[in-house]
Amino acid sequence: MSDEVQYAGDGIWNEEADWALVDSGEDADGESFVPMPTLAVVGRPNVGKSTLVNRIIGRREAVVEDVPGVTRDRVSYEANWSGRKFMVQDTGGWEPDAKGLQQSVARQAELAMQTADAILLVVDAVVGATATDQAVARVLRKSKTPVILVANKVDNERGESDASALWSLGLGEPRPVSATHGRGTGDLLDDVLAVLPETPREDSGAVGGPRRVALVGKPNVGKSSLINKLSGDERAVVHDVAGTTVDPVDSLVELGGKTWRFVDTAGLRKRVSHASGAEFYASLRTKSSIDAAEVVILLIDASEPLTEQDQRVLSMIADAGRALVIAFNKWDLVDEDRRLQLEKEIDRELARVPWAQRVNISAKTGRAVQKLVPALETALESWDKRISTGPLNTWLKEVIAATPPPMRGGRLPRVKFATQAATRPPTFVLFTTGFLEAGYRRFLERRLREEFNFDGSPVRISVRVREKRDRGGR
Template identity: 40%
Template sequence: MSKPIVAIVGRPNVGKSTLFNVLAGDNISIVKDTPGVTRDRIYADVEWLNHKFTLVDTGGIEPESKDIILSQMRDQAQIAIDTANVIIFITDVRQGLVDADAKVADMLRRSRKPVVLVVNKVDNFDRQMMDVYEFYNLGIGEPHAISASGKLGIGDMLDEVTGYFDPEMENEEESEIPRIAIVGKPNVGKSSLVNKLLGSNRVIVSDIAGTTRDAIDTTIMHNGNEYIFIDTAGLRKKNKIKEELERYSIIRTVSAVERADVVVLLIDATEGVTEQDAKIAGIAHERGKGMIIAVNKWDALEKDDKTIYRFTEKVRNTLAYMPYAELLFISAKTGQRLPKLFETIDMVLQYQNLRVQTGVLNEILTEAMAMQQPPSDRGKRLKIYYMTQVSVKPPTFVIFVNDKELMHFSYVRYLENKIRESFGFRGTPLKFIIRERKEKEQ
């Protein structure tokens, strides 16, 4: 199921980040202990009533001059138009309607995307309503009065936002055809890879409209199996500001990863693994996707008998939080090891969907506890009653214990390693949920 994407657009200082933080609440998607994952929160998972969506903050740089503000806002609006299913356009009742708002409203109106117009900083609905109505002049529908900092009017606004969601998208049946997102920094060879895979498989390219104008879904046949490749290439922005460009590509990556089963992170062998690679990998890791790291342009590297080991070590250290990721060395240009890419995708898909019986899991658990006693604290020892698998994609396990506080992260990691020793689960993260049961409930 792919979640709708909602983007926030607006001038500097109208309260974009405040609104973002209020909506994201505690379920901010950035995991604190994942190294290399972006610090500035660009996106978060939000739930409202029965709707789940990904919220994206397109803001970023706070420019000095008016002209730069307008061009920045146009860029942000364009990102939102390209990637979002619904756009929240936020304005400020205290500053009133300004020229930049009107220009951006024109762009949004022409895009034919659903736009929810929000007027922020309304602390007194009775007194300030006349000022709110002024925003009808933007011609993009009814203005919704809110106070992000006072948390007023948020529910009505969310009802409006979720009202635009396409029920088919939210209830999209899992298609049988696996979706593979090719992600990575600009110019790492994403398009050449897809083209090479296409070439060697000679299939009609069907352009299924992706969520973005230029992420094209391509169906590829290999050995009688169909795959949909989501290509995030095609950053056509000639943007001077590197930070914006990076933000743009990360937002695009989030929307591709959201729809994928398996993510192939392409790394440039000539550059080595970079911080942005780690950020992109972190997005897939948090979303529990199958993960393959493909080192491209391997043919372009001068090699000796140690090169592959050194490179592997470097990748494993930088992406230490995903030791499960499969690693391949390929060349999109020469086609080196591309058949192996399909084999690896098939294997990862199998593990993403693997279910382990409860009986077998508990045998592993008993054995693991015998080999290494569960931790104790101030005389109280952790008791683990049993463990069961509750879902796949990613495989998710619930562990029932007497006291959640005693379940150290390191012991969960130990149990995860034991499960992997028995079943492999290569290329997929595993998720563990710890539940407490009091002794008397036994």
């Protein structure tokens, strides 16, 4: 694999199959974006909210650990029940009298209540209704949003009597479930679909839905601060302890007249294999956030030397084939000597992504953060770009006539034609009579970028070598 371009799917040229690919006009990643209603899961700490979220979405995504307060932010996941899709929003524990970090966590739950289309209030049926549960119920009784009371940890019929005591909260019939074992969750989801609207109550109005931006980087590089600066609101918990963000946080942010969906992810530790518990799953989900995004902002601390962690995150982004903006944060701390050193580090350490958009910012002061919008738009425009087969082959013919490929085994491989097989990222297929050297493919990729402008997006090139046939064949 080249340092500058990813070559995908080299193989044999089968004319019928490959012409079908050309004629189909389908994108490998041509996913449509349909607005979905949101179900918020709220409650006090350690009642099993994240376990219930995992049960609803059918996979282990939300961080679950036997320690109160592991989930600190609002986190959204896609769910599907009986053919209907909706978003499930996990939240930090709600504490009315919380102070410090817990106060910020409580605000995340309150915001989820304000923006959701339906709400699940989760209560520990074994413990019963606490003062905190009663305080949450008082707030929710005034809400116009549908609320379903969930009595969790009801593992058998004997526990249902404990659940019935929760009628006292004034939120109607408690639904007894066991999030750990799945007991009663099917009936609960049927009830959810009965009150959940078909479409979200707030539609961004953007065609195809908000573009998805993953915000990644090593711990304490300023990701949550940047989210808060961009949104003008305390969307993510910011604390002077590295690793405050454990789960990804979905934030709809208005920038440049558009709505963007930002996901603030947990900082990646040195090695996933050396992580444990919540940290291990947070690292895995950071990769999932990159895979689910369209464009990635890689946040790098400009005041410190580039690290192995920065390189690992960059490799994850490149392997996922996502559009890329590199934001050098803490620029207010960079002096002239550091700038000169940083330029050398960029030339050496970021040589594999010379096409990435770069912006120098300060999330703390707000310096140049507005420049992220045009950088994101440029990267996405390149990522979505499709070049018609006619202009592509006219250009290719001229380039090859001026600079033919090197000979292999005494023979000159010929490029018969080319086509763009997919977008997101742009993927090109060259149909040839022989193998093309990696160096020549790098040359074609550079010229392709110069001619058609793919700034901010990776480009993938594959070579299909024509299959030799016997003269007596068809």
